[in-house]
Amino acid sequence: MATEGARQAGEEAATGEAGAWAEGAAEADRARIAELEAENADVKDRLLRLAADMENLRRRTEREIKDARQFAVANFxxxxxxxxxNLDRALAALPKDAHETGDPGYAALVEGVEMTGRSMLSSLERHGVKKLEPQGQRFDPNFHQAMFEVPDGSIPAGTVVQVVQDGYAIGERVLRPAMVGVSKGGAKPGLSPKPGVPDESTKDA
Known part of the structure; x- marks a missing residue:
């Protein structure tokens, strides 16, 4: 009986040791898995950051190349x-009745100068140069240069009423501001009544 008890005690001890070893091994596995997951998350985060940096670099490089091209075109x-x-000045220097005289020399000269000017502007447009159209628009110091003011109470103050020299832009960059005359004396922009809508300030109380 004593021998049988000892044997059972030994088996229980062995089972306990095996259980403890298995539990320790499982704990070690869980710790290793957690460590690997942390390493994986770190590597993934670094890869995402690297991908974002590369995308930012690509965009910045494209923007710099585009700006460099626009700058080169802008100078030209x-x-x-x-x-x-100068072509416009040449046309302006011709007699006002040059078209009406019937002189073929004048007519050919005017036509040639006008055609050259149109062809030049068309070529510039193909390279992204756009003519500004400020007439009737609100004065914008980013695109317009005010040369004088024109008293006119019939239109809102700050409206471009005359273009002295055409302005041009290339992309979002102003190549040359338009030289303009600006109205003064009218209602402030945004405060004038809409056409067909009675002005509330003139109604009887």
């Missing part, structure tokens, strides 16, 4: 605008 375009101005 400014020179061409000076030529276009």
């Amino acid at each position: 375009a400014r020179d061409m605008l000076a030529v276009a101005d």
